[in-house]
Amino acid sequence: MKRYIxxxxxxxxxxxxxxxxxxxxxxxxxxxxxxxxxxxxxxxxGIMQGTGNGRFSPDEILTRAQFVTLLYRLADSPQTDLxxxxxxxxxxxxxxxxxxxANENGIVNGTTASTFSPDSTIxxxxxxxxxxxxxxxxxLQLPTAKNPVDGLKDTWYVSVYAEEGVQLVWRTGxxxxxxxxxxxxxxxxxxxEAADVFMRLDRCMSxxxxxxxxxxxxxxxAAMSTESKNAQALAVARQIASVIPADYTDLERVSxxxxxxxxYCSFCNYTMEGADYRTPFGVFVKGEYSCAGAxxxxxxxxxxxxxxxxxxxxxxxxxxxxxxxxxxxxGFADGQIGLAGYGEHWAA
Numbered sequence: 001m002k003r004y005i006x007x008x009x010x011x012x013x014x015x016x017x018x019x020x021x022x023x024x025x026x027x028x029x030x031x032x033x034x035x036x037x038x039x040x041x042x043x044x045x046g047i048m049q050g051t052g053n054g055r056f057s058p059d060e061i062l063t064r065a066q067f068v069t070l071l072y073r074l075a076d077s078p079q080t081d082l083x084x085x086x087x088x089x090x091x092x093x094x095x096x097x098x099x100x101x102a103n104e105n106g107i108v109n110g111t112t113a114s115t116f117s118p119d120s121t122i123x124x125x126x127x128x129x130x131x132x133x134x135x136x137x138x139x140l141q142l143p144t145a146k147n148p149v150d151g152l153k154d155t156w157y158v159s160v161y162a163e164e165g166v167q168l169v170w171r172t173g174x175x176x177x178x179x180x181x182x183x184x185x186x187x188x189x190x191x192x193e194a195a196d197v198f199m200r201l202d203r204c205m206s207x208x209x210x211x212x213x214x215x216x217x218x219x220x221x222a223a224m225s226t227e228s229k230n231a232q233a234l235a236v237a238r239q240i241a242s243v244i245p246a247d248y249t250d251l252e253r254v255s256x257x258x259x260x261x262x263x264y265c266s267f268c269n270y271t272m273e274g275a276d277y278r279t280p281f282g283v284f285v286k287g288e289y290s291c292a293g294a295x296x297x298x299x300x301x302x303x304x305x306x307x308x309x310x311x312x313x314x315x316x317x318x319x320x321x322x323x324x325x326x327x328x329x330x331g332f333a334d335g336q337i338g339l340a341g342y343g344e345h346w347a348a
Contacts, residue, residue, distance in 0.1 A: 026056040033058070034215045035192035041199040047073050048195055058192035065095040065118030067127065067189070068108055070198060071134060072098035080104070086116040093118070107133045125162035125185035127194075128175060131201065132165035143209040145173030152183045153267050156260050157239055159185070173210035174200045178217040180285065181267050221276070221286055233280035233300060241304035250326035253305065254333045255340040261298045262338025265289050283335075291336045295320045298335030309333070312345070319347045 029039050039056055042048040047070055051057040072078075072095075080101045084091055089099050099116055102108035108130055111117040135142060149170050158166050166183060169175035175197055177183045189197075200210055240260050244253050261283065268282070268289040276282035276293070283289045283297035295311055299322055302309050309324040312332075321334040326342065333340040 025054070026050055027054045029056050029058060033192075035196055038195040038199040039192070041202075042195045045202060047198050047202070048191070051191075056191065058190060058195075060191050061121050062189045062191055062194050063118060064108075064116065064120050064122050065089075065093070065099070067122045067130070067194065068102045069095045069098045070194065071107070071130070072101055074198060074202065075101075075134075075138075086110055086114060088115045089118060102130075105137050107137055121188045123185065124175065124183065124187050124189055125158055125166060127189055127197065128165035128169045128185075129162040130165070131174065131197075132168045135168065140205055142168070142172045142174075142204045143207065144171055145210045145212050147212050148173065149177060149181075149212060149214075151181070151267075152177045153181045153264055154183055154185065154239075156263070157185050157243060158183070169197075172200075172204050173212040174204055176212055176214050179214050180217065180287065229276070229279070229281040229285070233284050233297070234304075236284040237280065237297070237300040237304050240301045244305065250307075251331065251340060251342065254302070254307070254324070254326055254331075257301045257305065258298055258333045258335055258340045259338040261294060261301060261335035264297070265294050265336055289336075291320045294335035295322055298322055298333055302333070312348075321345050321347070 025043075026039065029036055033039075035058055039048070039058065043050075043056075048056075051060065077097070078101060080097055084096060084100055085103070086099065089096055095118060099108070099118070103110065103116075111120070134140075152170065155166070162185065166175075166185065170177065170183065175183075204210055240257060244256050246253075248256070264283050268287045270290065271277050271288050272290055274282070274288050276286045277288045277290045278292040278296065280293070280297040280300045282293045289297075292314070295314075299309055299311060302322060302324065307324050307326075309322040311320065312323050313320045319336075321332050321336075323330070323332055323345075325331070326340070329342045331340065331342040332345040332348075334345065
């Protein structure tokens, strides 16, 4: 089943799209685009096609039906006589055989017992989970990347069903995080990203140990407004609050929030200089912080969780943390060290 492709020439090509130009022939794919080589590769291998009129539509969002079709092509489109169990997949649809094959082999499930939702978008963690099932189904031994990513900021936001898949794709270099160390598990997948993933997967299946090349997605922080920074920080805080179980005790919930904020701090540079080190934006997005920033970042999460809190030692040269009531008792929560408890903080 594996696609045994000669990599004698491919192995000398760089993974990074910056250092080698593509000749894809599509009018909307620049030779300098980060995905140019991937688009050329998947086109040459017959995995992906253009969308018509000489276009590839790299920014178009991928659907579940489209993704399963690409995976089916990667598997060399095996014949199937399987009956279709999904009411929303017509037997004449271009993706019908692909869906039947993937479902029968346990690679892709329906969104319900009788529906597949072919036109729904596919997000990054779903893609990772499906690729993992594909690898397991065909017992693929995928080599570890030459420089695998050690960790990503938002692994706490990965759904349980996708954890194995996300670990697989970043260990092998098939999927990478951005230059801010985020995987983006709930982000929709574009055609450009799909091309990059399928190129890397195909090479990895052929035994190549990939080189992780994370494209620079760092924005111009200096050009951002305060409102934009606050909105981005609030979005992360809401995500953190959303994954903390409501049936935990207050102490358990606050401790979990503090641990996640502390994990973000581990990706940051501790500093007392700069525009954002005292803000949640610095912790969650920019990668700079102080104990004041860690406290405010945790406080923003606590706001989203419905807790009232006080900033201890605010605007002082000393350690800072949140004071709040949990389970009817006065306690503390420290976003820098990831600790919460009843009573006074050890630094009090």
